[in-house]
Amino acid sequence: MGVVKFGFKYWKKYLPLSLLAKVFSFLAILCDLALPLLDAGFIDYIIAYDPASPPASESFLDVLFRGMLGEPGTWTLFWHISLVFAGVFLCRILFLYLKNVTFQWCGLRMECDLRAATYEKLLSLDEETISGYNIGELLTTMNRDTIILKEMYSRISMNIFDSLCVLVFSVVMLTSFDPYLLILPACLAPFYAAALLRYLKLSRKHFRAIREGYSRINLTVQENIDAVRIVRSFAGEETELRKFDRDNNEVYRLQREEVKLSAKYESIFSAFQQAAYVGTVIITVVLVLGGKFHIGALTAVTTYVTKIVSHITQLSRSFFQMQNQLVSGGRLKRFLTEEGRVADHPSALVPSRQPHIAFEGVFLTLGEKSVLKNITLDIPYGKRVGVMGGTGSGKSVLLKTLCRTFDVTSGRITLDGKDIREYSLEALRSEFSYVFQDVFLFSNTVDANIAFAHPECEEEIVLDAAETAQAARFIERLSEGYETIVGERGIGLSGGQKQRVSIARALVKGAPVLVLDDASSALDMATERRVLAALKETCPGQTLLISAHRVSSVMDCDEVIYLRDGEILERGTPQELILRDGAFAAIWKLQTSDGQLDDSSYGKGEL
Numbered sequence: 001m002g003v004v005k006f007g008f009k010y011w012k013k014y015l016p017l018s019l020l021a022k023v024f025s026f027l028a029i030l031c032d033l034a035l036p037l038l039d040a041g042f043i044d045y046i047i048a049y050d051p052a053s054p055p056a057s058e059s060f061l062d063v064l065f066r067g068m069l070g071e072p073g074t075w076t077l078f079w080h081i082s083l084v085f086a087g088v089f090l091c092r093i094l095f096l097y098l099k100n101v102t103f104q105w106c107g108l109r110m111e112c113d114l115r116a117a118t119y120e121k122l123l124s125l126d127e128e129t130i131s132g133y134n135i136g137e138l139l140t141t142m143n144r145d146t147i148i149l150k151e152m153y154s155r156i157s158m159n160i161f162d163s164l165c166v167l168v169f170s171v172v173m174l175t176s177f178d179p180y181l182l183i184l185p186a187c188l189a190p191f192y193a194a195a196l197l198r199y200l201k202l203s204r205k206h207f208r209a210i211r212e213g214y215s216r217i218n219l220t221v222q223e224n225i226d227a228v229r230i231v232r233s234f235a236g237e238e239t240e241l242r243k244f245d246r247d248n249n250e251v252y253r254l255q256r257e258e259v260k261l262s263a264k265y266e267s268i269f270s271a272f273q274q275a276a277y278v279g280t281v282i283i284t285v286v287l288v289l290g291g292k293f294h295i296g297a298l299t300a301v302t303t304y305v306t307k308i309v310s311h312i313t314q315l316s317r318s319f320f321q322m323q324n325q326l327v328s329g330g331r332l333k334r335f336l337t338e339e340g341r342v343a344d345h346p347s348a349l350v351p352s353r354q355p356h357i358a359f360e361g362v363f364l365t366l367g368e369k370s371v372l373k374n375i376t377l378d379i380p381y382g383k384r385v386g387v388m389g390g391t392g393s394g395k396s397v398l399l400k401t402l403c404r405t406f407d408v409t410s411g412r413i414t415l416d417g418k419d420i421r422e423y424s425l426e427a428l429r430s431e432f433s434y435v436f437q438d439v440f441l442f443s444n445t446v447d448a449n450i451a452f453a454h455p456e457c458e459e460e461i462v463l464d465a466a467e468t469a470q471a472a473r474f475i476e477r478l479s480e481g482y483e484t485i486v487g488e489r490g491i492g493l494s495g496g497q498k499q500r501v502s503i504a505r506a507l508v509k510g511a512p513v514l515v516l517d518d519a520s521s522a523l524d525m526a527t528e529r530r531v532l533a534a535l536k537e538t539c540p541g542q543t544l545l546i547s548a549h550r551v552s553s554v555m556d557c558d559e560v561i562y563l564r565d566g567e568i569l570e571r572g573t574p575q576e577l578i579l580r581d582g583a584f585a586a587i588w589k590l591q592t593s594d595g596q597l598d599d600s601s602y603g604k605g606e607l
Contacts, residue, residue: 002333003326003329003330003333004152004326004329006329006332006333006336006337007149007152007153007329007332007333008153010110010113010114010117011106011110011153014106014109014110017102017105017106018102018103018106018153018154018157020102021098021099021102021103021106021158022099022103022158022161024095024096024098024099024102025095025096025099025103025158025161025162025165026165027091027095028091028092028095028096028099029162029165029166029169030169031088031089031091031092031095032092032166033166033169033170033173033304033307034088035085035088035089035092036173036299036300036303036304037173037300038081038084038085038088039299039300039303040297040299040300099158103154103155103158104154104155106153106154107150107151107153107154107155108150110150110153110154111146111147111150114146114149114150114332115142115143115146117336118141118142118146118332118335118336119142121335121336121338122138122142124340124344125338125340126340126341126342126404126405126406126407127400127405127406128341128342128366128406129338129340129341133335134215134219135218135219136214136215136216136217136218136219136220136221137215137218137219137331138335139218140211140214140215140218140331141331141332141335144214144328145211145328145329145331145332146332148324148325148328148329149325149328149329149332151321151325152321152322152325152326152329156318156321156322156325159314159315159318160315160318160319162311162314163311163312163314163315163318164315166307166308166311167308167311167312167315170304170305170307170308170311171308173300173304174280174301174304174305177284177297177300177301178287180283180287181280181283181284181301181305183283184275184276184279184280184283185276185280185308188272188275188276191272192269192272192312195265195268195269195272196265196269196316196319198265199261199265199316199320200319200320200322200323202261203258203261203262203320203323203324204323204324204326204327206254206257206258206261207258207323207324207327208327209254210251210254210255210258210324211324211327211328211331213247213250213251213254214251216247216250217244217247217248217251220240220243220244220247221244262320265316269312269313269316270313273309273312273313274309276305276308276309277305277306277309280301280305281298281301281302281305284297284298284301284302285298341406341407342404342405342406342407342425344424344425345421345422345423345424345425346424347422347423347424347427348424349418349422349423349424349427350423350427351415351416351423351427351428351430351431352416353512354381354382354512354541355381355415355416355431355512355513355543356379356380356381356414356415356416356417357377357378357379357380357402357413357414357415357513357543358377358378358379358413358414358417359375359376359377359378359411359413360376360411360412360413360414361374361375361376361410361411361412362374362375362376362401362408362410362411362412362413363375363408363409363410363411364397364401364406364408364409364566365409366397366406370566371394371397371566372394372397372398372401372408372566373565373566373567374411374567374568375398375411375566375567375568376568377561377568379543379545381512381541381543382541382542382543383543383544383558383559384543384544384545384546384556384557384558384559385544385545385546385557385558385559385560385561386546386547386548386553386554386557386559386560386561386574387399387545387546387547387548387554387560387561387563388547388548388549388551388554388560388561388562388563388584388587389562389563389564389569390564393563393564393565393566394563394565394566395517395518395547395563396437396517396518396547397566398547398563399434399515399517399545399547400517401413402420402432402513402515402545403425403428403429403431403432403434404420404421404425404428404429407421415428415431430511431511431512431513432511432513432514432515433453433506433507433509433510433511433513433514433515434506434515434517435499435502435503435505435506435514435515435516435517435519436502436517436518436519437499437517437518437519437521439495439498439499439501439502441486441493441498441501441502443485443486444485444486445482445483445484445485445486446475446478446481446482446483446484446486446501447459447462447482447483449486449501449505450462450465450466450482450501450504450505450508451505451508452505452508453505453508453509453510454508454509454510457508461508462482462504462508464507464538465504465505465507465508466482466500466501466504467534468503468504468507468531468534468535468538469500469501469503469504469507469531469534470500470527470530470531470534471497471500471501471503471504474497474500475501486501494522495522496522496523496524496527498522499519499520499521499522499523500523500527500531502519503516503519503531507538507539512542512543513542513543513544513545514535514539514542514543514544514545515545515547516544516545516546516547516548516553517547518547518548518549519546520532520548520550520553521548521549521550525550525552528550528552528553529552532553532556536556544557550591551574551584551587551588551591551592552591554574555574557573557574558573559571559572559573560572560573560574560577560584562577562582562583562584564583569582569583570582570583570584574588
């Protein structure tokens with residue numbers, strides 16, 4: 001019931017329209033159930049009317065056709081019944097049309113809302129929480145599960161409502177003919193219900209396994225889309241095909257088991273239904289032969305029994321399909337109610353445009369690993385700080401804590417003297433422009449990628465940012481210049497070109513703090529030097545935080561910290577650290593010994 005209640009939160013806004021759809025459906029059902037009575041009227045009072053052999057007792061059909069619509073055996077009654085039949089039939093078609101348009105519109109709107117909610121949730125969750133989901137599972141949740149869950153509230157709920165209405169009214173109609181007609185269905189009902197409950201329990205287990213299988217397939221496909229060049233370069237096509245075939249065949253096996261289960265229980269249900277149908281028809285024939293009512297009633301009774309059988313089948317199928325929808329709803333509920341490890345603060349505080357940053361005894365533990373240890377750092381506005389260290393030393397994590405990608409375990413980070421957790425995430429993150437080593441470019445124009453933070457900004461701003469990032473010349477040489485579509489994840493551009501576009505994108509944002517997280521790793525040293533010189537000239541007062549493996553990236557910084565295992569091992573100006581002859585000096589000696597640092601012509605072709 002938790003899943004049903006969860007989904008109802010998204011359905012309740014469409015409840016009035018959904019109820020209107022059920023009113024249309026109810027009216028269509030009344031029209032449909034009236035047609036067998038009119039058929040019986042044609043047979044008993046027009047075609048096979050015999051005034052010499054009246055039924056043993058007067059039924060409601062006698063009252064209807066003998067009194068209200070005309071005398072039996074006359075053309076007047078024939079035309080009256082025909083007109084009523086045509087009117088009821090047309091009304092049924094109209095109500096069915098209104099019902100289908102209304103409830104399907106509600107379902108599509110709910111699907112749209114669920115998809116928007118999952119996307120918004122995806123953007124709001126922190127990196128550590130998102131890492132608990134694989135990509136295949138996320139894609140399945142945001143697409144397949146939203147479609148499946150909305151079906152439970154639109155199509156399936158409507159089918160159940162229709163079936164219940166038909167069953168109730170058909171039973172009432174059969175009772176109005178003779179209560180004995182319900183004896184056999186009533187005896188078989190408990191056995192049918194027990195089989196249905198067993199069927200639903202087993203089917204939910206199968207649907208859960210199938211859903212997980214689809215997630216694995218989506219993950220495999222997504223990984224191979226992202227890593228297609230690696231797969232080809234390592235000639236790993238056969239390995240990846242085998243992995244996909246394994247997951248695909250497992251889903252096939254699970255679906256085959258589900259089909260066998262469905263066929264088995266469908267046969268059992270069909271046996272119950274046919275027994276009820278045949279038995280009821282036999283009882284009706286006996287009653288007709290005994291003069292209980294006319295032959296036309298036999299056609300009406302068999303029609304109602306057929307409707308009962310078909311709608312019992314529809315009910316069982318609806319409940320069967322609901323098991324799949326409950327599984328998908330459970331996944332959606334889990335994702336949409338996921339509590340991120342970084343909580344937003346509903347604060348009206350706004351940092352200044354010249355923020356003073358300070359790390360005060362910061363520790364950070366991710367899982368079982370201590371990533372940052374006792375980090376204390378003061379960064380007044382306009383200071384240029386370099387962060388160096390070996391792989392896994394905590395450089396990137398240190399910079400990500402500023403915008404609360406991760407929340408520190410102890411200690412605090414302040415902005416203008418206030419803990420960054422006292423600001424809203426939006427206000428906090430507006431203070432930083434990040435450039436990451438792993439550049440992501442959207443499948444859009446170069447211009448749109450650069451102007452991502454401010455899509456409506458003037459073209460001059462984009463051009464100036466590209467010039468500062470040393471990207472203008474290669475962009476102008478592209479087939480359509482700034483209007484060139486770069487392809488998903490920037491396919492079509494080199495690593496260095498993508499990094500420069502990313503730097504230009506950060507400059508357009510115009511945040512007071514620019515964070516370069518190994519953002520020049522794909523640039524040659526001459527191009528890197530020009531980029532850093534242009535940044536210094538264009539943004540002379542801006543705070544600059546640079547994480548790098550190359551000493552050339554941090555030589556102009558006011559302070560450099562060297563991390564090892566999440567701790568600050570050395571700190572000072574680049575010249576002080578070189579004179580100290582420690583870890584930083586060792587890296588400096590290693591990287592400057594080949595003379596490339598002074599080769600200003602290196603990489604000139606990349607302009």
